Amino acid sequence: MERELVVTGVGGQGIQLLAKTLALAATREGRHAMLSADYGGEMRGGPSKASVVIGDRPLRALPVLASAWSAIVAHHRFSEPALARLRPGGPAILNLPLVDPASLPAMTVYGVDAAAVAKSVEAPQAIGFVLLGAYNAVTRLVDPASLVAAMQELLPPYRRQHAAANARALAAGAAALDVPGADLTEVSR
Amino acid sequence: MTLELLEGSEAIAASAIAAGCRFFAGYPMSPFTGLLENMSRQLPLAGGVCLNAESEIEGVNMTLGAAAAGARAATGSCGQGIALMQEAIAEAALNETPFVVFNMARNQQDYFQATRGGGWGDYRTITLAPKDVPEAVEHVQLAFHLADKHRAPVIFYGDPLLAQTRIGVSVRPLDFGPLPPKDWALDGTGGGTGGSRQVWTWAMGKATDPGPGPDRHWRAIAEKFAAIDAIESRSEQAHVEDAETLVVAFGSAAKFVEYVVEELRADGHRIGWFRPVTLWPFPGEALAAATADVRRVLVFELNAGQMLDDVRIHAADRSAVRFIGGVSIAESGLAYGELMDAPVIRDRIRTALSEGGRS
Numbered sequence: 001m002e003r004e005l006v007v008t009g010v011g012g013q014g015i016q017l018l019a020k021t022l023a024l025a026a027t028r029e030g031r032h033a034m035l036s037a038d039y040g041g042e043m044r045g046g047p048s049k050a051s052v053v054i055g056d057r058p059l060r061a062l063p064v065l066a067s068a069w070s071a072i073v074a075h076h077r078f079s080e081p082a083l084a085r086l087r088p089g090g091p092a093i094l095n096l097p098l099v100d101p102a103s104l105p106a107m108t109v110y111g112v113d114a115a116a117v118a119k120s121v122e123a124p125q126a127i128g129f130v131l132l133g134a135y136n137a138v139t140r141l142v143d144p145a146s147l148v149a150a151m152q153e154l155l156p157p158y159r160r161q162h163a164a165a166n167a168r169a170l171a172a173g174a175a176a177l178d179v180p181g182a183d184l185t186e187v188s189r
Numbered sequence: 190m191t192l193e194l195l196e197g198s199e200a201i202a203a204s205a206i207a208a209g210c211r212f213f214a215g216y217p218m219s220p221f222t223g224l225l226e227n228m229s230r231q232l233p234l235a236g237g238v239c240l241n242a243e244s245e246i247e248g249v250n251m252t253l254g255a256a257a258a259g260a261r262a263a264t265g266s267c268g269q270g271i272a273l274m275q276e277a278i279a280e281a282a283l284n285e286t287p288f289v290v291f292n293m294a295r296n297q298q299d300y301f302q303a304t305r306g307g308g309w310g311d312y313r314t315i316t317l318a319p320k321d322v323p324e325a326v327e328h329v330q331l332a333f334h335l336a337d338k339h340r341a342p343v344i345f346y347g348d349p350l351l352a353q354t355r356i357g358v359s360v361r362p363l364d365f366g367p368l369p370p371k372d373w374a375l376d377g378t379g380g381g382t383g384g385s386r387q388v389w390t391w392a393m394g395k396a397t398d399p400g401p402g403p404d405r406h407w408r409a410i411a412e413k414f415a416a417i418d419a420i421e422s423r424s425e426q427a428h429v430e431d432a433e434t435l436v437v438a439f440g441s442a443a444k445f446v447e448y449v450v451e452e453l454r455a456d457g458h459r460i461g462w463f464r465p466v467t468l469w470p471f472p473g474e475a476l477a478a479a480t481a482d483v484r485r486v487l488v489f490e491l492n493a494g495q496m497l498d499d500v501r502i503h504a505a506d507r508s509a510v511r512f513i514g515g516v517s518i519a520e521s522g523l524a525y526g527e528l529m530d531a532p533v534i535r536d537r538i539r540t541a542l543s544e545g546g547r548s
Contacts, residue, residue, distance in 0.1 A: 020355070027194040027357045035194070035355035058323070062448055063354040063441070066531035 002055035003141060004065055008082040009074030009095070012044035014128020018072070019050035021154060022132060025146035026054040028153075036063045047078035054141055070139060071107065072131050073099045074114070093135045093177075095127070110138055112176045118169050125162070126169035133173025144174060192357030197322045198223030201291070201347070202231050203360040204329035205263060210289070211237035212255035212262035214248040218270045219523050220352040221293035225265070249274035249290070253281050256288040257388045259374030261333055265291030265345075268299035272307065278342050279308020283410055284390040285373070287336035289329075290314075293347045295523050297440060298516070300495035303344045304469040310390075311411045315421060316344040316468040320444040322356045327363060334365040339417055340373070346468060349524040350441045417470060424472035426479050428454060428461030434485040434542060437463045437476070437500050442514075442529065446489055449535045458542065468496070473503035480505040487541050490514040491528055511544075513537040 005022065009015045016037055023035040031054055038049040051068065053061040067085050071092040076099050086092065088106035096111040112134045114127035123129070129151065136147060148167050155163055195203065201224055205213070213228040215221065225241065232239040238255075242248035248264045255262040266274065271292050278290060292299055303316040315335050319325040328345060336343040379386045383397050394400020401409070428450070429435065438446040443464040450462045463479050465472050480486050486509045488497045494512050501507045517528030527533060 023355060024194050027192055030192070032192065032357050033194060033355075034357070037353070037355075059356070060448070062445055062531055063321075063350045064445075064530055066448065 002053055002059055002061055003070065003139070004061060004068040005052045005054075005070045005072065005135070005141075006065065006068045006082045006085065007050045007052070007072045007074070008079040009048050009072075010044070010077055011039060011046045011048045013048065013074045014126065015039075015048040015074060016050055017154065018128040018132040019052050021129075021147060021150045022136070022142065023052045023054070024154060025142040025150035026052075028150060029142055029146050031056055032059050034059050034061060034063065036065075049078070049082055070135070071104070072135050073104070074128070074131055076100065076103065079103075091135075091138050093131055093138065095131060110134065110177050112173060114173070117172050117176050121165070121168040121172045123165035123169040123172075126166050129166050129169035130173035130176070133170035134177040135173075136170075137174035137177045144170065190359045192359055194355055194357050195322075195360070196223065196227075196355045197325060197347070197351045197353060198293070199227045200322055200326050200356075200358050200360055201329050201345075201351070202227035204326045205289070205333070206231055206235045206237065207360055207362045208330040208333040209261045210263050210333060211235070212239075212252065212260045213237070213264065214240040214242045214251040214255075215265045215291075216242050216245045216248050216270060218245075218267050220295065220349045221265050221267050221270070221291065223352050224291055224293055245270040245273040246277070249277040252288050253277050253286055256281070256286045257375050259371045259376045261288075261337070263289040263291060263333075265293060268292060268294045268302055271299065271302065275302075275307035276309075278314065279306065279310055279312060280390050281342045282306070282308075282312035282314065283310050283407065284388050284392075285340035285410070286342070286388055287340050288342055289332045289336055290342055290344045291347060292344055293349075293352045295349060296518055296525055297348070297442060297491040298493075298495070299346065300439075300468060300490065300492060303346055304471070304499070311407060311414070312341075313414050313418070313469045314342055314344045315339070315417065315470070316346055318346040318440040318443075318466065318468050319351065320441060320447075320464065322351055322354055323358050325351050326358055326360055330363045331365060334368065335421065337368045337371070339413065339421075341413075341417070346440060348441050350529075419470075421467060422470035422472040422475070423466035424464060424475045425466060426461065426463045426475070428459075429463070429479045429483075431459050432461030432483055433459040434487060434538075435461050435463055435480055435483045436487045436489055436513075436538060437465075437496070438489045438514075439465050439468060439496060441525075442489055442491060445529060445531055445534055449531050449538060452531075452535065453538065460538070460542075465496070465499075471499045471503065473499070476500065476503045477505050480509065484509060485541060486510045487513045487538060489534060489537070491517050491525060511541055513541050
């Protein structure tokens with residue numbers, strides 16, 4: 001079974017890093033993963049999109065996804081083209097209050113105030129990891145420990161000081177969505 | 190087999206080094222720049238040399254020099270830069286110097302450039318067009334093998350999707366069989382009076398060893414390329430046995446077409462696909478056989494219709510051939526436009542299916 005995720009937001013929210021972290025975590029678990037990134041020259045505020053595909057066999061999915069099972073929507077700006085490709089019924093993690101849950105009527109929506117959660121664990125820069133932690137709590141695509149290890153592996157030496165805060169953000173994101181009905185284990189594997 | 194999550198450019202560089210490439214020179218131009226960056230990082234660690242040349246012309250000529258000395262060598266750019274390299278590629282084809290040219294193209298508009306020979310003289314360039322990163326890893330090593338096997342430059346035709354997609358791949362040396370010794374190489378071992386070697390497009394030799402001269406030499410070169418044409422074409426196809434419609438595409442576009450064709454078959458359409466893996470030699474006989482019993486041959490490529498010419502030449506009935514591709518570039522000018530997308534391709538194929546075909 002292949003699972004596709006589209007991540008959409010604006011430059012500066014950690015879109016690319018969270019997508020890369022998930023793809024690397026799956027790869028380190030011995031699974032097949034593909035990551036396609038799409039962003040402009042802007043460091044902050046411009047469109048930033050990524051897609052991740054994970055599977056247990058060589059992947060059939062295209063680098064430009066024809067459709068996707070799930071989404072992380074970090075910002076409503078620029079999100080329309082990505083959201084138009086979602087298959088109904090799959091999980092979507094929304095960054096509240098920036099994203100209106102009504103914008104995804106056909107999806108199984110989970111909202112998390114990523115900025116507030118990140119602040120609460122003194123990791124204000126890590127909202128991307130909050131969203132990723134929440135996403136993985138819902139989908140169980142990878143072991144949470146694999147996410148932490150992948151995050152640490154991806155940090156360059158001059159950013160190592162953020163590892164602990166990032167790990168707190170991943171855990172806090174997962175805890176924020178520890179709600180009844182959030183277990184999609186059956187459909188995620 | 191452990192998979193590593195590598196960006197395409199990173200995997201291609203690693204595969205080139207695994208193939209024994211020890212010299213690389215090029216000039217940055219997106220989306221080739223990623224390959225140059227990765228070679229500059231990885232090649233020195235393998236004992237090789239990577240140079241950021243002052244221009245594409247210098248890069249290709251440095252590569253020609255390294256290859257003439259016997260090294261496995263490569264250069265690259267995107268189609269715009271490879272246009273500048275044509276003189277050296279023609280010289281290498283005619284003086285039999287093997288190296289690999291990576292065209293990390295921005296789109297599919299370089300088909301003519303790759304397959305027709307852009308310089309002077311009677312030559313072609315073997316051109317490999319992988320459909321995705323895992324196949325690109327294999328094709329990189331095959332390209333070096335074919336270059337050495339035939340003493341000729343070989344083009345690897347990539348694109349932005351191959352350069353920039355990250356995917357789990359395993360890069361290890363691949364064995365494509367034995368190769369002739371490089372006893373022609375200008376490696377300093379043939380010195381002494383009368384013992385020097387020549388790599389010369391005109392093959393006029395020297396006073397003590399006149400050489401065949403241009404007439405005999407170029408006839409031999411032409412025969413060599415005819416022989417390559419006869420033995421090195423590669424292709425893939427599926428569902429030809431019951432297909433009423435065959436879609437022909439190359440490179441990344443072929444992967445998209447394959448995806449769409451499988452969907453259309455699931456909807457009950459009798460449709461198949463055909464992919465030239467080598468653009469030159471073009472797999473003409475295989476295409477002729479695959480199109481013998483179909484009503485429609487649809488050609489999808491992201492240009493104004495270049496491979497279309499080869500399909501028309503080789504299809505069993507050229508009146509069955511329809512073009513469903515087109516020019517499609519991102520606003521940046523550096524990547525594919527909206528045509529490289531499964532839903533768009535599906536719509537184009539569906540429209541063609543509704544328009545009839547030969548009876």
